Amino acid sequence: MSRWRQSVVEIQTRKRQVNECERAQAALSKVTACFQQMATSLGSNMDGSFLREELEETRTVAHKICSGLHRRLLSLLIEMEQGQEDKEQVERLWVMILSSLENFQRDLKKVKVLQEIFPLTQRKDRQALINAGYAGGTSEVAARAAMVQTPWLSVEETASPDLKNHIVEIDVLLEEMFQRVNVPLWSVEPTQEAWVEGVSTQDGGQEEDESLEDIMEVEVVSQNSTSGCCNHHNCKVGCLLCLLS
């Protein structure tokens, strides 16, 4: 059906669906970013059953968004014809969701391994947790993730799998996506240019961040200024495997 024959309703529906997918993608990004923040506390002294519960909840939210988004986008792509106006937009979304899923799956794998290395079943396991210097918890991050809502109005009941199955499920999803949709990934042009993302922060945020950089630079206690790696006076090499020491 060429676009001249598509009725207004159909065009509007499609637009709505595409917008829904975009918002879902943004939501997924948010949730995965929060998930990663929380995952960095795993195994540290801030780790605990509370953190793991929060992680589980975030993962559930992500799973909901993922599966819904995947289904919708797949249907959009399959019924896409040549020369549609939003072809580029949909393809861009496609690449984004693929990359997001991969990224999320990597985080999931790491979380799985970390949870195995640092099991919290016994009291003495708490001693193994690395004191990494964290003082506060990640509850604000979890709250941020929990605030994300799935943008579609209908409520879908999909059972959320546990961690191992989730990883496998993403694998299956990715396989399916590759097989059913024939989009060359490298032909997608991004909308963002290089180096532009640094411009758009507000002024207040920028100031606070500059002082952040300064705090990170702990004052260097002045030692004898050896430019080499060891204390040998001939060592001009800045490398680790200096044979002079």
Next chain:
Amino acid sequence: MTVRSDRDHGQRYRPRMSCLKKVEATVVQMQDPSTGVKGANQKLNVTTIPHAITGQDIVAWITKNMNMDNDEAQAFGTMLVAFGYIYPLQDHKKLVLRPDGSLYRFQTPYFWPVQKWKAEDTDYAIYLAKRNIRKKGVLDAYEQEEYNKLHKWMNHKWDFIVMQAKEQYHAGKARQKADRVVFDCKERAYWIVHRPPPQTHSAMDYGLDRHIDPNAEEKKTYDYYRRINIYTQQAIMRSRVKSSVSLGALVKYMTTFKNHDPFLVPCLPSNPWQTDDDSYWELNKPDVEIPTKMRVERWSFSFYELLNDPRGRADFKIFLKKEFSGENLAFWEAAEELKWGTAASMSEKVEHIFKTFLAPGAPRWINIDGRTMGLTVKGLEHPHRYVLDAAQTHIFMLMKKDTFYRYLKSPVYKEIQKKAISPAPHDFSEAQLQQNMRNRRPSINPIITWQKEQEEKAKAAAAAGPVDIKKLMASKLDRK
């Protein structure tokens, strides 16, 4: 998007990283609140740095718990820092453990190096974009280069990367300020380990990826045992030399050559690599008139040394000319040329060699035994590079066992021994050394050297060719 395929024959197991598991166990022990390294919140100026440990504490703990001495403990600690389990708070780019009051902190397990997964480029791109968002212009030169490269290469993913960077930035903002600082330090330390700045050594360097996981125990199946059997059988079948014999040969070699090794004995006049004075090379050029004494001495060590040195070979040629037995050496040289020459010129070379050396009644007939002669002539029907190998070895042995010793006793050799010079060792002062360094000049263009060599060869060939009696007589008659 990474391309996936079912039958992935890719090599993706990293070798030499199996130490990581053991290091992890040590780090877990180290940070134990009761028995580990004592850390505290350090006060520095106005700020409190949460839970930092000092370098000397780390070294002390390692020395005590692992029963090492101080130097080894320091090296071990540096390894921990290089792998990224502990990161320095001051001077974050240099991954060394300083055994003094400099501060370090444990890295969170999320950022630990794991053998199975490499640090992905997508994550690196997100990290760089995040830093760019945080503060423009904060990326180092090499990071900017990497950013540009990643932008070009992952162009199709760039929307995702920027979006994820923004979200991670905002997610990070949701935490308390102190934790934010700590997290940013950790992330930065992680990327210093896995994407090291240029001209630094990275502990993550490991060579090529392997096909098989080096950590996995190989299952002892039938195939495995069959392989082991074949391997051991082949090992038994190898020829063996008694170690006393091989050691004796080694000792003999060392006693003969020990004065000629520039590492053990300073070479005369001076080592050009150390003093920037190239008289050593000038005196030892292949076409020099008068060789050095050391060089002449080397010729007497073995026939192989004599032949390999171009000046020695020339001297040997002069001797052979006097003895009228130059055909052996000429044949040997021709066979060498055949071995090393181009494939196109092989057939004509073989023709020439046959006509000159091997055919019955040839002008420079070489005297090899009947069996070798028969084999060689038969092989010449289908010539290849090594067709003259048997004859060449025979001739070499002949020359070595007979002519070589006569050469060493001959007046030619004795004369050259007398003429050989022994240069006085240089004694440069610091100022002269500096001047030498400034006066370094490139040597002759190798093309010119090669051209000269070709000219010499042509002249020698013309001179060695059979003398045309008619022309000689004609010239003599003319003069009359």
